[in-house]
Amino acid sequence: MPREYRCESCGRKLLIPEGFGSKRARCPSCGAVFRVPSQAEPRQEAAVTPGGAEEEAGGPPPSPQGPVPGPRMGPRAYLPSVVTGLLRDDEEIIYWGRPSWLVLAARLAVVLGIYLWLSVPLIRVLPTRLASVLACVLLLVLAAAVGAGLYLVWKNTVYVLTSHRVLSRAGVLTLRTVSFPLVKVEGLSLRRGLMQRLFGRGSLSIYVA
Numbered sequence: 001m002p003r004e005y006r007c008e009s010c011g012r013k014l015l016i017p018e019g020f021g022s023k024r025a026r027c028p029s030c031g032a033v034f035r036v037p038s039q040a041e042p043r044q045e046a047a048v049t050p051g052g053a054e055e056e057a058g059g060p061p062p063s064p065q066g067p068v069p070g071p072r073m074g075p076r077a078y079l080p081s082v083v084t085g086l087l088r089d090d091e092e093i094i095y096w097g098r099p100s101w102l103v104l105a106a107r108l109a110v111v112l113g114i115y116l117w118l119s120v121p122l123i124r125v126l127p128t129r130l131a132s133v134l135a136c137v138l139l140l141v142l143a144a145a146v147g148a149g150l151y152l153v154w155k156n157t158v159y160v161l162t163s164h165r166v167l168s169r170a171g172v173l174t175l176r177t178v179s180f181p182l183v184k185v186e187g188l189s190l191r192r193g194l195m196q197r198l199f200g201r202g203s204l205s206i207y208v209a
Contacts, residue, residue, distance in 0.1 A: 003015070008032070028163065079160070083158050093161075095159075096161070099154060100196070100201045111143050119136045119140075165179055165181045165182060166185070188205065
């Protein structure tokens with residue numbers, strides 16, 4: 001039967017499988033390494049070391065850069081409501097996030113460029129100043145509506161990594177959910193363009209069986 005053990009470094013409660021005593025384990029939250037006492041030994045605080053190749057007590061291995069700061073980790077209260085109802089009670093949140101803000105900025109820049117490309121010729125073509133102003137206002141309202149729609153799509157696209165699976169959900173009127181267990185992950189692919197490298201971003205592809 002699994003035992004409970006609390007990480008000395010971050011205080012996270014871990015479930016230790018039966019027969020895992022006297023082995024070294026890594027905390028999936030902070031990456032600290034400690035020795036799990038056997039059931040015969042009295043419970044004591046384990047010595048934590050900063051790194052090493054050890055067996056895990058559970059959950060996926062931590063990122064080489066350490067835990068992600070801010071609301072991307074931790075309590076479920078930080079998660080958007082679009083995904084909170086999809087998680088089970090026994091799932092631990094390792095990471096969650098949205099697409100890079102560069103994606104949203106690029107799409108909004110395209111909308112702004114189209115607005116300017118259409119509005120400038122209209123000012124020259126329409127016969128009266130009032131007609132030009134009305135046409136520009138109409139185009140501005142249309143561009144704002146498109147921009148708001150792009151923002152809602154970006155905000156409602158969420159990626160979640162838990163101790164059991166990878167989950168993504170996207171959509172505004174129609175929601176699309178993709179979920180697969182971690183055991184089916186066969187490989188990863190990271191692509192980083194020039195702008196992505198400048199801003200510390202990248203495009204990650206996950207290959208599953």
